[in-house]
Amino acid sequence: MPDIFGVPAAVLLGQVLLGLINGSFYAMLSLGLAIIFGMLNVINFAHGAFYMLGAFVTWLCLTQLGLNYWAALVVVPIVVGVFGAVVERLFLRRLYRIDHLYSLLFTFGLALAMEGLFRYLFGAAGKPYPVPETLTGVFRLGFMVLPVYRAWVILASVLVCLLVWLVMEKTRLGAWLRAATENPSLVTAFGINVPLMLTLTYGFCVGLAGFAGVLAAPIYQVSPAMGSSLIVIVFAVVVIGGLGSIGGAILTGLSLGVIEGLTKVFYPSASAIVIFVVMVLVLILRPAGLFGREN
Amino acid sequence: MHHPVRRLEVEDLHSWYGESHILHGASLHVNQGEIVTLLGRNGAGKTTMMRTLMGIVQQRKGRAVLDGQDLLAMPAHHVARLGLGFVPEERGIFSSLNVLENLLLPPAFRPSGMALEQIYTLFPNLQGRDTTIGTRLSGGEQQMLAIARILRTGADFILLDEPTEGLAPVIVEDISRALGELKALGLTIILVEQNIRFAMANADRHYVMEQGRVVDEFSNEALQSNMAKINAYLGV
Amino acid sequence: MSMLIKGLAGFTVKYKWIWWIGAFVLAATLLLAPAMVYPLLLINILCFVLFASALNLVLGYAGLLSLGHAAFFGGAAYVTAHAAKTWGLPFEASVLLGTLFAAVLGLVFGLIGIRRYGIYFAMITLALAQMLYFIAVQMPFTGGEDGIQSVPRGMFLGLVDLGDINAMYYVVLGAVVIGLMVLWRTLHSPFGHILAAIRENEPRAVSLGLDVAYYKLIAFVLSATLSGLAGSLKVIAFQLASLNNVSWHLSGEVVLMTLIGGMGTFAGPIIGATFVVTLEHMLATSGLPIALVIGVIFMACVMLFRRGFYGETVARLKVVLDRGHD
Numbered sequence: 076m077p078d079i080f081g082v083p084a085a086v087l088l089g090q091v092l093l094g095l096i097n098g099s100f101y102a103m104l105s106l107g108l109a110i111i112f113g114m115l116n117v118i119n120f121a122h123g124a125f126y127m128l129g130a131f132v133t134w135l136c137l138t139q140l141g142l143n144y145w146a147a148l149v150v151v152p153i154v155v156g157v158f159g160a161v162v163e164r165l166f167l168r169r170l171y172r173i174d175h176l177y178s179l180l181f182t183f184g185l186a187l188a189m190e191g192l193f194r195y196l197f198g199a200a201g202k203p204y205p206v207p208e209t210l211t212g213v214f215r216l217g218f219m220v221l222p223v224y225r226a227w228v229i230l231a232s233v234l235v236c237l238l239v240w241l242v243m244e245k246t247r248l249g250a251w252l253r254a255a256t257e258n259p260s261l262v263t264a265f266g267i268n269v270p271l272m273l274t275l276t277y278g279f280c281v282g283l284a285g286f287a288g289v290l291a292a293p294i295y296q297v298s299p300a301m302g303s304s305l306i307v308i309v310f311a312v313v314v315i316g317g318l319g320s321i322g323g324a325i326l327t328g329l330s331l332g333v334i335e336g337l338t339k340v341f342y343p344s345a346s347a348i349v350i351f352v353v354m355v356l357v358l359i360l361r362p363a364g365l366f367g368r369e370n
Numbered sequence: 371m372h373h374p375v376r377r378l379e380v381e382d383l384h385s386w387y388g389e390s391h392i393l394h395g396a397s398l399h400v401n402q403g404e405i406v407t408l409l410g411r412n413g414a415g416k417t418t419m420m421r422t423l424m425g426i427v428q429q430r431k432g433r434a435v436l437d438g439q440d441l442l443a444m445p446a447h448h449v450a451r452l453g454l455g456f457v458p459e460e461r462g463i464f465s466s467l468n469v470l471e472n473l474l475l476p477p478a479f480r481p482s483g484m485a486l487e488q489i490y491t492l493f494p495n496l497q498g499r500d501t502t503i504g505t506r507l508s509g510g511e512q513q514m515l516a517i518a519r520i521l522r523t524g525a526d527f528i529l530l531d532e533p534t535e536g537l538a539p540v541i542v543e544d545i546s547r548a549l550g551e552l553k554a555l556g557l558t559i560i561l562v563e564q565n566i567r568f569a570m571a572n573a574d575r576h577y578v579m580e581q582g583r584v585v586d587e588f589s590n591e592a593l594q595s596n597m598a599k600i601n602a603y604l605g606v
Numbered sequence: 607m608s609m610l611i612k613g614l615a616g617f618t619v620k621y622k623w624i625w626w627i628g629a630f631v632l633a634a635t636l637l638l639a640p641a642m643v644y645p646l647l648l649i650n651i652l653c654f655v656l657f658a659s660a661l662n663l664v665l666g667y668a669g670l671l672s673l674g675h676a677a678f679f680g681g682a683a684y685v686t687a688h689a690a691k692t693w694g695l696p697f698e699a700s701v702l703l704g705t706l707f708a709a710v711l712g713l714v715f716g717l718i719g720i721r722r723y724g725i726y727f728a729m730i731t732l733a734l735a736q737m738l739y740f741i742a743v744q745m746p747f748t749g750g751e752d753g754i755q756s757v758p759r760g761m762f763l764g765l766v767d768l769g770d771i772n773a774m775y776y777v778v779l780g781a782v783v784i785g786l787m788v789l790w791r792t793l794h795s796p797f798g799h800i801l802a803a804i805r806e807n808e809p810r811a812v813s814l815g816l817d818v819a820y821y822k823l824i825a826f827v828l829s830a831t832l833s834g835l836a837g838s839l840k841v842i843a844f845q846l847a848s849l850n851n852v853s854w855h856l857s858g859e860v861v862l863m864t865l866i867g868g869m870g871t872f873a874g875p876i877i878g879a880t881f882v883v884t885l886e887h888m889l890a891t892s893g894l895p896i897a898l899v900i901g902v903i904f905m906a907c908v909m910l911f912r913r914g915f916y917g918e919t920v921a922r923l924k925v926v927l928d929r930g931h932d
Contacts, residue, residue, distance in 0.1 A: 118725045166909060175725050176671045177908050180865065183673075183858050184904025191897025247474065253466040254475055261462045264424040265476035265523075266450030307854060311733040314726065344744055351737035358718055358730065 082340050085218035090336040096225050096294070098332020099232035100126075102325045103287040104309045105316065106236055107280035109324040110243070112313075113256045114276045116175055117167060120182040123306025124189040125281045127299060129155050129288020131193055134202050134297045144207035144293070151289045156282025163277040168270070186303060193299040201296020228290050235286065236325045243321050252276065311354040317367015327365060374401035377527060377558055378423075383432035384582075385422040392418040394582035395432065400527075405549070405559045407569045410579035411605055416562040417459055419579070420529045424456050425449050436527065451479045455525025459532045459562070461516040463504040470500035473519045480524030489518045492548055510541030517548065527558045534565050546571055566600065578603045636779060645775045646843065651883045652782045653840040658863040658875035659789055660832035665861065666870030667793060668825045669805040671728040673857050674715065674735030675833050678708040680852030681738055682834030687754040687847035688747055697760035697768060701781075701838040708834020709827055711738075716826040720819050732854060739852045753848035757841060768842070778839050785832050790872065792828065801825055805870075859900060866907050868914030877915050 078084065104122055111119045132151045136142035142150065162185065170178040210224040243249040255262045255269050263269045295301055309328075316327030331350050338349040345352070357364060378400040385393040393415050400406050408416040421427045423434055425446030434441040436452050450456075455476075463472055473489070473496070490497040493514040499507065507515060513533055520528055533549075534542045542565070549572045552559065563569040569576060570593055578586040580603065588596055639648050657679055664670045686704030689695040695703070719730040742748045749755070759768035768774045792798055804811045804818050811818055841847045850856060859882065867878025882900070889896045911918050 118729065166905070169909065173912075176728070177912060179671070179725055179728060180861065181905055181908040184862075184901045184908065186901070187855065187858060187904060188898050188901025191895045191899070191901055195895035195898055250467055250471040250475055254464045257464050257466060258462060260426045260446075261456070261458060262475075263446045264426055264450060264456045264458075266447050266479060267477065268445075268447045303854065307732055307736040310729040311736075314729050314733060347740040347744065348737045351733050351740075354730070354733055355718055358722070362722065 080341070087337070087340055089219035090340045091333050092219065092221060092225070092229075092336075094333040094336020094339075095229050095329060096332070097335055098329040099229050100287055100291060100305065100328075101309055101312045101332055102236050102328030103232050104284055104305065105312045105324040105328045106239060106321060107283045108309060108313050109316075109318055109321055110239075110252075111277060111280045112318045113321075114252060115163075115167065115178075115273055116171065117178040117182065117277075118175070119277075119281075120179055120306065121162075121185040121189065122182075122281070122284050122309070123302030123304075124186040125155055125159060125284040125302070126288045126291070126305060127193065127302030128158070128189060129285030130204075130292045130295075130297045130301060131197070131288075131299075132285070133289045133292045134204050137204065144289075147292075148286070148289050152282040152286040155285025155288070156278040159281030160274050160278030162281075163274050167277065168273070186306070190299045190303055197299070199299060201298040201301075204292040204297055206293040224293055228294065231290060232287070233329075235283070239283070240321055240325060308350055311350050313364075315350075315354050315357045315364060317364020319364070320366040323364075323366025374404075376400075377402050377437055378560075379433070379435045380419075380423070381433040383419070383422060383430065383434055385418060385427045385430035387418075387427065387429075392427075392582050393422060393430070393432075396579065396582060396584045398577050398584050398587075400558060400560060403553070403556050403558055404575060405553055405561060405573045407561045407563050407573045407576045408579055409563065409566070409569065409576055409600070409604060411603075414579040415582040416579050417531055418582075420456065420458075420531055420560070420562065423449075423529065424454065450476065450523070450525070453480060453524065453526045455520035455523060455528045457513075457516045457520055457528065457530045457533065459535065461509075461512045463507070463512045463515055465503065465505040467504050468500060469496065469502050469504055469507065469515060472504040472515055473522060476519055476523045478523045480526075482526070483524030484518075484521045486522070489522060492521070492551060493518055493544075495544075510537050510544065513537065513541075513545060514548070517545075521552070526556070528552070529560050531562045532564060533561070534563065534568050542568060566604075570594070637776075640772050640775045645771045647883070647887050649775055649778050649843045650840070650887075651880050652778050653836045653843070654860070654863060654879040654883050655876050656782045656785045656839075657833050657836040658860050658867070658879040659786055659872075660829045660836065661860050662864045662869060662872075662875040663789060663792070663829040663832075664822075664826050665864055666868075666874070667798070667801050667805060668822050669808075670720075670822060670826065671724070671861070672731040672826075672829075673728045673854065673861065674731030674733075675830075675860055676852050676854065676856035677715070677731075677735035677738040678712055678830040678833040679837035679840075679856065679860075680742070680847075680850075681711055682708040682837040683841035683847045683851045684742065684748050684754065686838040687757040687841045690760060690842065691754060691757050692747070696764065697762055697842060700760070701835070701842065704838035704841070705831055705834045708837065709831040711834075712827040712830020713823075715830070716823045720823045720826060732857065735852070735857060736854060739849065739854070742849060742852050748847070748849075751849065753846055754841075755846055757845040757847065759842055759845065774843050778843060781835065781839055785835055786876075788828075789832065793872070797821070797824070855897070858904075862900060862904050862907070864914075865912075866903065866914050868916035868918070868920075871914070871916050871920070874914050874916040881915070 104126060108119055108122055111117055129151050132154055133147040136147045136150065166181060167178055170181060206224045210227050212223045214221045214223060214226060243252060251262065251267055251272065255272060259269045312328050312331050313324065315331065316323045331353065334353065335346055335349055338346040376399055380399065381397045382395045383393050383397070384391065384395055396415065396419060408419060410416055418427060422430050423441055425441070430442060436454060439452055441449060467475065495511050496514055496518060504515065517533070533545050546568060561569065561573060570590060574590055576588045576590065576593055577584050586603065593600065661672065661675050664672055682704035685707040686700045689700040689703045690697070715731060715734050718734065719727050722730060743750055759774060762768055762773065762777050766773045768777065800816060800821050804816065804821060808818060837851060863878035863882045864875045865878070866881060867876065868874025886896055889899055913921055
């Protein structure tokens, strides 16, 4: 295969694929953050913690209950989502009417507490989780060897993101949600139970973070810190994309993953900070974000 | 003459936006099939009356009963199920929804709702505009859309807040014609209106509001002979 | 509130000597404290008192939630540690360099983020601080996971050996008191009044022709500078610069200190920092998970007493005083 900018194309394509995996997680999490922000006006700092919770519950399902990966893929998002809905109902709901900073601080505290609890219970070290048997093995693509599981992660997360996007943009439910983002009291006057919708939305988006956690368990080590290190990057993704658009959140997430992957090829030591550098550039050139609308 | 069926009864209604007390014991009633206007200066509490009935303003006390159901006792999202439809002052067309989505947004709780063909007959301007972003429509078309989406739900009691505000005379005529057709269909309507001529052309009775209270009432026939009084109320 | 201030003002005039006694007792306590309490704990408290008070300048007085203040604290700590250990600079120069670094970093963060509001500002500061964190992980001079260890304390003014923990304490005490005085003067200057006006009603401040972003930026840089001073002092006293000092947890903790004591009050962060640092000190030996406890306190604080210890006390006192007047 030919070289591109002095780098073998195989290496380049390989990193793009690896970048897409990270990008899948950015996309799933920033998608949820964007919807939660749009509907509830809450910056959900605990989003990373719910992702971590998802991975941990997956691990616990296997080690304590003997529930396998596929069962976890169904059960865990529901468990995490229900937990999130309870949090919204009991706490966040009381904070909507005051400064948004307080709900951010509340979820910040929640993230700290959850991370602290899991570190206390299970220690800081990462726990390995086996790749499910049906997804072991590799695809030989010629330019690289792609583990089947990683291909599955990209496929599953892109499908889920597309599904959420379709529901939001093309269905009646999505129209209600978008309308409630703009003018909740009018939507209520039309006979729609907006408070319930907010609880379900929060639960769903948090469940989506839990789903991402299940997908992550066999790739990354399951550890208490896995959520917080991801959420800060996702925040940068959200600032880059702007909080206005769901499709924008998905695209920004995926493409930043790829940019990160490419940086690993050309300038490896910058790969950890490239997303933040992009954020700074975007803030200077287009402060509302790539897909954002300033309000 | 048969006895009119009383649908809405409001007595001594108070409501608050945070600290500020807006409605100060307003009372009124509306009968089946009537078009009743609320007249009054800006800040008299007309819009707040509608928002209070719909449950958008939640801090409220007094009595407001629609068809025997206590409006103040039910959660805000139940009000629409009684057949009460709200067309807000700023029209409330959603910018993230296209025309069709705006039209289909409110759930139809009653089977008596208008079909899309009927709506397009009433408001031909809306036909063929499905994929246009709602807020890209002209002001008059947005007003039609706001009325149309309520008609689709089967609501038979409509709160219409300043439908002619900022519209060209030709469009006002369209709205007026539509209102006449709704009345012919037997709908009951409360209309907030600044345009006295529009109010007179369409309504059966008129209430005058001042400082959060209903201070006077005229039949449509009596309005003409009391013009001086009305003008004094409205500060024209 | 005005009633309370009037009441307190009358009280101060009438019983001025009580305040003098109070100030004397406080001064004596601070001077004698190392004899009674573990001095390193006291130093830690003092550094966080300054750090939280500096954060309060932007959070409480300018209405900007920064979730990246650890960058200034920890960044200054690294620079000071490096200057003292590798370059062998004296104590004063090392601390000054660290503080200057924080000031420049504050200017950079501020220029990037200051025009964005509320939660956006919070996310931007958080992300920028995390960038610094990753840089600190990778740069060779920070020592990565190990940090910079055995930082020499040096001599104060070339005379006093800071190896003596008590001497160290008094130097930190002096520096923190000076830092707090700078904050106090700032808040009671015309600049402070402009900040208050911006926080009260930003659109009106704009319509009065104030360059709001400029004032916020100055407040932010001053806050970063004093946070850096706190970090520099801490690293010299503890002789260790580590990744903990630049982590988002620390940024959050210092917000908690300010919140729990009372945002926008001068005493609030002082009380809050003392409380949180002492609590962590006690938890450290109890075996209970610190992060869990801190997180739960955070949530409780947001749900139950948003005005913080000091703010709530003042508010209750006001109710009592007002009732007394009726």
